[in-house]
Amino acid sequence: MTVFSQALRRVVRRGDRAAARPLPDESAVTLAPAPAVEIADHDPLIAFLQSASGPVDLDELKLDSAAVRELRVAGVKLVVPLISSGELIGTLNLGPRLSEQEYSSDDRRLLESLAGQAAPALRVAQLVREQEAEARERQRMEQELAVAQLIQQHFLPVEIPQPAGWSIEAFYRPARAVGGDFYDVLERPDGTIAFTVGDVTDKGVPAAMVMAATRSLLRAAGEELGDPGAVLARVNDLLHGDIPSRMFVTCLYGVLDPRTGSLRFANAGHNLPFVRSDDGAAELTATGMPLGLMAGMAYDETEARLHQGEVLLLHSDGIAEAHAPDREMFGIPRLSEVVAQPREGRGGVIARVLAELERFTGPGWEQEDDITLLALRWGGDAAQADGEAAAAPEVLAEFQVPSEAGNEREVMRRVAEAAGPAGLAGERLEKLKTAVAETAMNAIEHGNHNDPVLPVRVRVARQAHDLLVEISDLGGDRPIPIRETPDIEAKLRGEQEARGWGLFLIQSLVDAMQVDTDQGRRTVQLVMHLEDENDG
């Protein structure tokens, strides 16, 4: 309907009252446009014009219409409807003839034919304008999206502390519209680990800013106060009145002593965490109001104790509230079942939850909300407790870099820093470095399309006698095309492009390479055996 009234606002009138002067010299006649007359959508004139068979004499029109009165006041005598594809898209409004005679039937035929040609042209112009406006809006939204992602990425931890005997793993994947999820894990000076997962209501830049503020306030309060309940109470008071109304933050904040497994946490309206033990999965209960809604709230602390082999899992709405194609919701009970499952194959509880989510939502699922998972597992021997013979990988380094050309060197440097002490040296270290740089370059360029807001994540780990380097991008489920062996002679003859060495080099330099794609994240794992070094 807006298109319609916009078109009607563009009122064209030939001549005005000055034209009535008896001046034969046309050049002296002022042909100023008449004042625009707006016709309301519900005005009866619109229905009349829609079905009119040609130019309409305003003076003879007997309609109780505000628009007709206004048009008369504006000096309009004749209204020619502009109809395109059966739709009234505008009118051609004419004042009296310069000669002061009535419009002749020839005049009317001419005007009708003119209107017949002008209407489609006007419609095309309108469509172009609409498309331009849509394109501008799309661009604006994409920019906003990029800003929101940038803020959010910046406030997520780059490295997760790994206290001795523990494996702390996080997974975070933003939805396209970027919600306000966040998580944080910090080692405190007394050796305890502060951890949090939170979710800001709303999406986009406003949510990202509140997320950034909340994370910083939590860090500051955590440093000063320590006790989870006190931390949440402080942050709640600071946020309240400062964040937009109708926006609030759910958040679970806890402190873990990795030496004893003792755990204290408080909850501001966030999803309850799971503990997985030999008995299955259980939710730990703690309740409290979300942050930022009301000042002066108190948050009870819950205490629990984790044992060797047990896992604490924190999660955000993006999982339990994901929908299958038939609109069924994933739900907490299903999540609980997945968490309780005995461990099978590689990967921990996060991998299992994500695999089940993928199975549930089906292929081509557009992620509805941010997904955040944080798992704290006690014991490298947890894997054995789960019935897996191989020891869990020991994480040596974990970090991310923005997808900017040249950052592959940063990745190479930091991987080398971690790989050196693990026992990789000399020529084999050089091989890994080149393979890592090539893999990171692929991730930056092909996976993340040089978009600096998308991080390339890197994890270096040792598992038994292997050094593992995992480099992941958000390249989607597209597998990396395994190119045929580059043919140098064809390249020299100009029959094959000079480029295309990367993947071939990587495969040639490392002991093993494998590519995993998991819901939009693509991970290339490079393996170097460490035994060779020990032998030599």
Next chain:
Amino acid sequence: MAERFAANARIHDGAGVIDMSGELDGGAGEQLQEAYAQAAAGAERILLNFAGVSYMNSTGIALVVELLARARSERRPVHAFGLSEHYRQIFEITRLVDFVTIHSDEASAVA
């Protein structure tokens, strides 16, 4: 942070030497081609000096391939020296060694 790539041409005993330094990657193309043009203007043989190259990646290798293709079309022999053990291996993996004669130092490359 990144060491800028530089390539300079000079003539040594009738050979056009291209001294390279810094990081040889996709951004080095223009400089490498310019140095090649200078070296080729004053000599027939082309000597690539990799001694100052701290890092080379696949896009840099692609530039070397382009340079070799150009030299080949002009029927110029290309030699290289100053390659670290690692990059020498990469030249082997990529079979570049079939088209560039590798020497341990400049003296043997010139000879």
